[in-house]
Amino acid sequence: MRSHSTAQSQGAVIHPLFARAKQTHARSGTSATVLSFPAPEIRVPPYLLTHYWWAYVHPKAVKLFERQWLVNLILWGNYERLRNAALAEMEGSIGGRSLQIACVYGDLTSRLSARIAGRGGLIDVVDVLPIQLRNLREKLPKNAPVRLLAMDSTNLKLPDASYDQALAFFLLHEQPGHYRERTLSELFRVVKPGGKIIVVDYARPRWWHPLRYIWRPLLATLEPFALDLWRDEIGKWLPRSGATCLDRVTFFGGLYQKVVITR
Numbered sequence: 001m002r003s004h005s006t007a008q009s010q011g012a013v014i015h016p017l018f019a020r021a022k023q024t025h026a027r028s029g030t031s032a033t034v035l036s037f038p039a040p041e042i043r044v045p046p047y048l049l050t051h052y053w054w055a056y057v058h059p060k061a062v063k064l065f066e067r068q069w070l071v072n073l074i075l076w077g078n079y080e081r082l083r084n085a086a087l088a089e090m091e092g093s094i095g096g097r098s099l100q101i102a103c104v105y106g107d108l109t110s111r112l113s114a115r116i117a118g119r120g121g122l123i124d125v126v127d128v129l130p131i132q133l134r135n136l137r138e139k140l141p142k143n144a145p146v147r148l149l150a151m152d153s154t155n156l157k158l159p160d161a162s163y164d165q166a167l168a169f170f171l172l173h174e175q176p177g178h179y180r181e182r183t184l185s186e187l188f189r190v191v192k193p194g195g196k197i198i199v200v201d202y203a204r205p206r207w208w209h210p211l212r213y214i215w216r217p218l219l220a221t222l223e224p225f226a227l228d229l230w231r232d233e234i235g236k237w238l239p240r241s242g243a244t245c246l247d248r249v250t251f252f253g254g255l256y257q258k259v260v261i262t263r
């Protein structure tokens, strides 16, 4: 997908936002956290306002959910395991340029940024909610090599082929199908050929898993698009011309999956 208006040719045209953030980064040294809200046209997607106001949008929600034990509970005790699986997968390109699509409660990004800082890399974290980016900034050390960018995952104002790897941690299950497709298409556009797109998210638990029966109605009520990932493989939403390699591992009786797509 090379049709993005701000990035016509493989990284040659840099969107002003990207350039501005880069300058700010340079001014403050290569390892300073930069928070950037320059896109007045950014619009919160309706699915977030309708279905996830209680988890991410409302200030009280952020206060409540920014507790690792609580997120761990929601993930049935699997937060650390899934976080570590994502971090281990990113280790190979940790000295390069990484992208995290969407903030995550708990210490995933702090740990990622500490590893990246130790190896001279950079990470950009994109989220459509400024409140989430501010919350993340508070969790990071002042000199973390992180840029926090207010953008929609379906419309990244970032140049083509500019990242060595990208992570989407429990984002895709929240998005309706066409948003999910668009997010993956944008990740394909911004990750370099040969780079990895790492997805950690829900999957369909095996037939014997008790949560297959208990969790299903709850998920269907609270997270109406999550069951898409029970029904179909991630490959369904990938761009046609996309992956050269797709590697899938499941966790906790199949309820979670890590999918690594090599661009």
Ligand SMILES: C[S@@+](CC[C@H](N)C(=O)[O-])C[C@H]1O[C@@H](n2cnc3c(N)ncnc32)[C@H](O)[C@@H]1O
Pocket: 045, 048, 056, 071, 101, 102, 103, 104, 105, 106, 126, 127, 128, 129, 132, 151, 152, 153, 154, 169, 170, 171, 174
């Ligand atoms: C990554 S997901 C869920 C993570 C996981 N449940 C946790 O926090 O442990 C939640 C984040 O996705 C962000 N988000 C949802 N839709 C988005 C979109 N279209 N573009 C960018 N960020 C988005 C929300 O604002 C929120 O901060």
